[in-house]
Amino acid sequence: SLSSPAVTLTPPPSLPQKPRWARMDSGPATTTAVPLGHKDKLVVIMGATGAGKSRLSIDLATHFPSCFEIINSDKMQVYKGLDITTNKIPVPDRLGVPHHLLGQFDPLDGELTPAEFRQLAGQAVSAITSRRKVPMLVGGSNSLIHALLVDRFEPGVDVFQDCAAISSELRYNCCFLWVDASLTVLADYLSKRVDEMLDSGMLEELAEFCEPEDDDLAIRTGLRKAIGVPEFSRFFKKYPPICESQKARPDDPVRRGAYKEAVRAIKDNTCQLAKTQIAKILRLRVAGGWDLQRLDATEAFRAVVTSEDDDGKRWSEIWQKQVVEASVKIVKRFLEQ
Ligand code: ATP
Structure with a gap:
């Protein structure tokens, strides 16, 4: 049911100086205080x-x-x-x-x-x-x-x-x-959700998106920071995607181990993200009131x-x-x- 068009992205060697959405009047950085009712x-x-x-x-x-x-x-x-x-x-x-x-x-x-x-x-x-x-x-x-x-x-x-x-x-x-x-219940749910995302075609989506040569975290920007991209870039570097479905490959236990490792890393990083997000929310509540x-x-x-x-x-x-x-x-x- 996803309206995902085939992703055929090839990230450029360097990012453009001025992104499209930045070409606009930046306006004032601050606004004057307005009473809550208004x-x-x-x-x-x-x-x-x-x-x-x-x-x-x-x-x-x-x-x-x-x-x-x-x-x-x-x-x-x-x-x-x-x-x-x-x-x-x-x-x-x-x-x-x-x-x-x-x-x-x-x-x-x-x-x-x-x-x-x-x-x-x-x-x-x-x-x-x-x-x-x-x-x-x-x-x-x-x-x-x-x-x-x-x-x-x-x-x-x-x-x-x-x-x-x-x-x-x-x-x-x-x-x-x-x-x-x-967090313990959410962690179990997140693990299940990653499995469901893989069943829905996450690996195939990432195979189209990832550059196997590029697993340098330092140069990741924007969408290339999404959880799943670094983890599977490392996997695709060792096991480049083939034209047909990944599942058509002969069952190689080493490859299967590397795949499991990538999935485990995605689950761990998703859990870590949830923890960081909750800490930030608490900070907004406690420090920001x-x-x-x-x-x-x-x-x-x-x-x-x-x-x-x-x-x-x-x-x-x-x-x-x-x-x-x-x-x-x-x-x-x-x-x-
Ligand atoms: P930070 O300043 O740490 O980026 P933030 O509050 O601006 O935090 P978050 O939404 O917490 O943004 O995202 C932090 C990181 O978590 C992203 O850089 C990305 O790696 C990952 N991430 C966040 N949202 C998603 C998502 N929808 N899908 C995949 N990865 C995500």
Whole structure:
């Protein structure tokens, strides 16, 4: 069901000086403080990779018909390509809800910086509010969420690394929903999800994308940083993709071992990403005082990882009750304010 066109990307030897999306008026880096009541409303769905942010965004958008348009804030999903590897929500699953900054940029144009994201997503917010709809920011890249939301943004400062203060002054009236789950349960789910992604064609997608000669982490930019690319580039270097399906190869135990090792590395790195993302979210909440409302999806994910769940029915019931209904209440109150 993925609308993934055949990915035939050949990254250039060097990146262009000025990416396409950077050729625009950069505008002021800061804005003047506006009282909360006059700020545009924005719903933000945060959470670690795999926590169900996209699913919740569609659940909410369908509960409040024609109310929301979604702006993606996953730094890998802004690019075209690697739809399976980066877990972009497939077009049929979007149920007609408009999405912005999702699969829009050519990775060959260079890396989209947080400052550029602030500007482009800011324009999307203005366009959506001018249509009398509410923007919903959805994605796990906390550096992008921070860049868009803070009143005063300093390009080049990594607020999560440099022990910089996190501002509580935001330029929109935000309702923050944080979808969270116990890390042990989430880790089991993420491992299962990687297996499902491989079943859906992740290896074939990466075979088209990766350059076997290039496994130098230092020169990776943009989409080439996506989890799956470095891990399988190393694999393809030893076992270059062949024209027919990888599965048609004779079963070589050494190759099978290298494949398993790549899959294990993807699972480990995905788990590590989830941990880092949760730490960043906590930092926004604690150091920045951002009013994040935590929704616990642990029981829902436990239902997915235990085998008793028949066709996801149990998962769906728990998700609906513990995550969707709780979010609907919060969002309803926010919209009525
Ligand atoms: P950082 O500043 O560390 O990049 P961030 O908050 O800006 O953090 P994250 O979303 O946490 O961004 O992404 C960090 C890294 O995790 C990316 O550079 C990439 O390697 C990996 N990553 C993030 N999202 C995805 C995704 N959708 N698919 C694959 N890999 C991803």
